[in-house]
Amino acid sequence: MQNSEYNFSKIEPIWQKYWAENGTFNAIDFDKRPKFYILDMFPYPSGAGLHIGHPEGYTASDAYKRFKKSQGYNVLHPMGWDAFGLPTEQYAIKTGRHPKDTTKENISRFKEQLEQIGLCYDSNREVNTTDPNYYKWTQWIFTQLFKKGLAYVDEKPVWFCPDLGTVLANEEILNTPEGPRSERGNFPVERRPIRQWVLRITQYADRLIAGLKDVNWPDSTKRLQANWIGRSEGAKVSFEIEDYEESLEVFTTRPDTLYGATYMVLAPEHPLVSKITTEAHKEAVEAYIEKTKVKSDLERAELSKDKTGLNTGAFAINPVNNKRIPIWISDYVLLSYGTGAIMSVPAHDERDFEFAKKFDLEILQVIDDANQAHKNADGNLNSAFTEAGPLMNSDTLNGMDSDSAQKAIIETLSAKNAGSVEVNYKLRDWLFSRQRYWGEPFPIVWVSQDNYSKINTEFKPKGEPIIANFNDEVQYAVVLPEEALPLKLPDIESYTPSPDGQSPLSNAHEWLHVHFDIQTGAISEQATENTVPGTRETNTMPQWAGSCWYYLRYVDPTNSEKLIDPDLESYWKTPDLYIGGAEHAVLHLLYARFWHHLLHDLGVVSEAEPFKKLFHQGIILGEDGEKMSKSRGNVVNPEIIIDAYGADTLRLYLMFLGPLEAMKPWNTKGIEGIARFLRKLWRLVILDNETELNPKVDSDQSTKLDSESERLLHQTIEKVTADYESLGFNTAISQLMILLNHLSKLDKIPKDTVEIFLQLIAPLAPHIAEELWMRLGHTGVISEAAWPVAIQEKLATASVKIIFQVNGKYRGDIMLPNNPSKEEALSAAKSNERVQAQLEGKQILKEIYVPNKIVNLVVQ
């Protein structure tokens, strides 16, 4: 505490308590006021507590919420906890403490820290993804996916991390110079085939692209999502393989270049490789496959800058001209995209060109470049020509443009049953299971084939049954009825996953083995004539599951009958503003959109898109300009700042650092300016060292502001209002500083002017604003007061400043009565001394007058 007058550590807790106890910021269902739903990305309550990055976005949303409330909106601004996750489970493995208990402690620490910053949330609407009453509905959504045939089980080669004892998704893998590592812990990882649940997000790919045009998001984020989904239109073409029954399917976006296909390339893992490779090439090909297996995708990409590959000795037949072309393998072709095989057209694809050059394969130009392409002296291409153009070397299609040729070729192919139009996506289905304890259990029971046939179809997926092998026995998946939800996590002795990669739940024997009622789906411990024996699914859901739909539950957090009440849903709809980091631009936002579309199909929600407006707050870097991290030792702890300067100063400073969306370094020295600003505000209202009001503040309204001060006041109302609306808090604060600097120089200040100032700063510095508001004699809180509105007449001026320029350079200015004529302005300019000095001995070529703004004399 540096100042005995403005005692923030005394007043801040008082107001925090007041807002909490009075539910000042609680939303009211079905209120007549217009609704406004503002959402923050909810945090993972880690053991480390709050990081300075959290309060940046959270302060912005808290300020915006207070602003909107003052403007007369019924504001919903909730907070919750994304509390399933690996660190808590790791901690449990280490200490044996139940993740439930650790989570509870972490949450209460987070809550305390958020409250200290003056962040207010509707406490009746807190959600916690690990609460069975919450995850009941996460499981319910999964049952809907299951029944619609949008979930399946697949044996997938996925990243396995022996140190963490779990499977990791691609997005949890870091590519380091030492090879692939786990994002958490930086442990080495390897590929292993494991039974996994997968969701068919690809079925929604087109709708997820289309929906992007209906949302107000940063363009860069929309593009990122569209690119991630990666829709490409083209054709599937099938090539016969010489001497084999099988044919080779490829996907191409350029069917018009089919005549230029001079060889084929298969991914080394392609199932046909071992079959078609000739004796002479077998040994080398097998060695190459082995080498590929140990490479990560990134190594494959990186090392293959210089392309590698081998001939299999086999030949394919081009369906349009029956040309015999060799089949190669190379790791630049990925099994996971398209069909895992390509037709190579080196003349018109850069990668193929490079490969053909390296292995001296034929390059046949089939698109006329009209002399645009780089060629060597012999007239051969120096690089691939990848644009469209008229065809050449293509029999009857010569001269036809690329577009028409694509259609013609696909038509020819489909007549021969050798090809068709095809759409491909980069997006892959969503790997939805983890071999962990601390996640939502799947409401699934596995039964034998015989027993499966006895079970009510209600518990089975639409379409194909879901089957998996357990110890060489085929099992069928059935889903639990809604009444059986939530399926709670059982208590277990050890949280350590078994070394075979199975979840720790596989050791919870009593929980594991159940009897499933074939009619009702009810689970019982004892067998009856209506039950069949089954085994529960031991995988749990990924952390994304709970965070995919939490924004809906805030609206109706305690409903045990429904995920969300339809009336409440139609009142609150979806968030009007979503603030969160750009690091979630793809995965979280895409998964949540997928589920929201699904819920829309199910009639649970009334709109297809969940987040109308999205804002990405930036990142606060350490004082050294680097990302804050423990290892760098540049982490700023918000609690220390609050102790030294108070929450209001921290809030203002976080917002003053720069634009909300920017990445900006923290600078502890700079906070002094904000601290001075608030002390100055305090002194404006309260007399030094006393609790009484500063006599400068005229409470009987006998003084009036002079017109210049009044104009500044209303300009400030206007600018601050507009800046808050666009989340431009940094410039709003500097405008408030200008006004305060001005007011503090006046001898007398009308009380209502001070009050307006307090209202304008209240969203950002709510504690001091409440305190001074009360001391000015108000019985109600400033949080409930209506937002001030600028009076247009007060903004008007009687005179206008005209800038003088000579050859575009500033040479002086003058105040003139409004709307001076061109003649008046010009003569004022010409009679200015500095202007005259510039005109000395020169000739005026042109006289520009921009009304009420500027005179520019062009001279020579």
Next chain:
RNA sequence: GCCUGGGUGGUGGAAUGGUAGACACUCGGGACUUAAAAUCCCGUGCCAGAAAUGGCGUGCGGGUUCAAGUCCCGCCCCAGGUACCA
């Protein structure tokens, strides 16, 4: 490589095509004080000058315009994302 952002004083950053550097930090000088803190006043882009003022200045090179940090073309650098997507 590709896709996004972005390059403005010693620092963070302001600027609907119209006075570049608002607002702060830092630093320097002064007032108040026994002293310090707090507070207040003055200065603070660079160069020349006692000052008035003048010249130069928004990554670099061109262009459009009476006027460009802002618009157009070409480069350089930095940060983030992505990884051969056929």
